[in-house]
Amino acid sequence: KLFPIEVAIDAGPNGEPLVGVPSGDDLRVSIAHKDGIGVAIAAEGTTPGIDIEKIEARGEGFAGIAFSPAELALVAGRDQADARTRLWAAKEAAGKAAGTGMGNAPKHLAVSAIDGDRLCVNGRWIATRRHLDYIIAWTEP
Numbered sequence: 001k002l003f004p005i006e007v008a009i010d011a012g013p014n015g016e017p018l019v020g021v022p023s024g025d026d027l028r029v030s031i032a033h034k035d036g037i038g039v040a041i042a043a044e045g046t047t048p049g050i051d052i053e054k055i056e057a058r059g060e061g062f063a064g065i066a067f068s069p070a071e072l073a074l075v076a077g078r079d080q081a082d083a084r085t086r087l088w089a090a091k092e093a094a095g096k097a098a099g100t101g102m103g104n105a106p107k108h109l110a111v112s113a114i115d116g117d118r119l120c121v122n123g124r125w126i127a128t129r130r131h132l133d134y135i136i137a138w139t140e141p
Helices: 060-066 067-075 080-098
Strands: 010-013 016-021 025-036 037-044 051-056 111-115 120-123 124-131 134-139
Touching: 010 025, 010 134, 025 051, 025 080, 025 120, 025 134, 037 051, 037 134, 067 111, 080 111, 080 120, 080 124, 080 134
Parallel strands: none
Antiparallel strands: 010 016, 025 037, 051 134, 111 120, 120 124, 124 134
């Protein structure tokens, strides 16, 4: 059991949040926010990733920069605003967990499979969920 005053938050070299607790446990967090909505995830011994994105149209120019033809084929026939937002949010969550972020090269985070609301990014499964007009994506343990 921890009291909020016992949890120290600092910033790492890449701006990632670093957590310190009196026990010395290896707690790690990821945070994201958009339009006044914040989300967070914590894990012990592994770096989690989370993102939140507003569902909106992402045109062909954006898609050409952000997604490979294979990724776009995975979401063909779906509502494109929702599907492309899920792809983007999943990549963001995976990039945070990898410690690289998008790195100005979103295609290096490759979505290879979709199973319902879960997306596999670079071999790691990312869960997604719609909340109001947003998609929340987070790494699975």
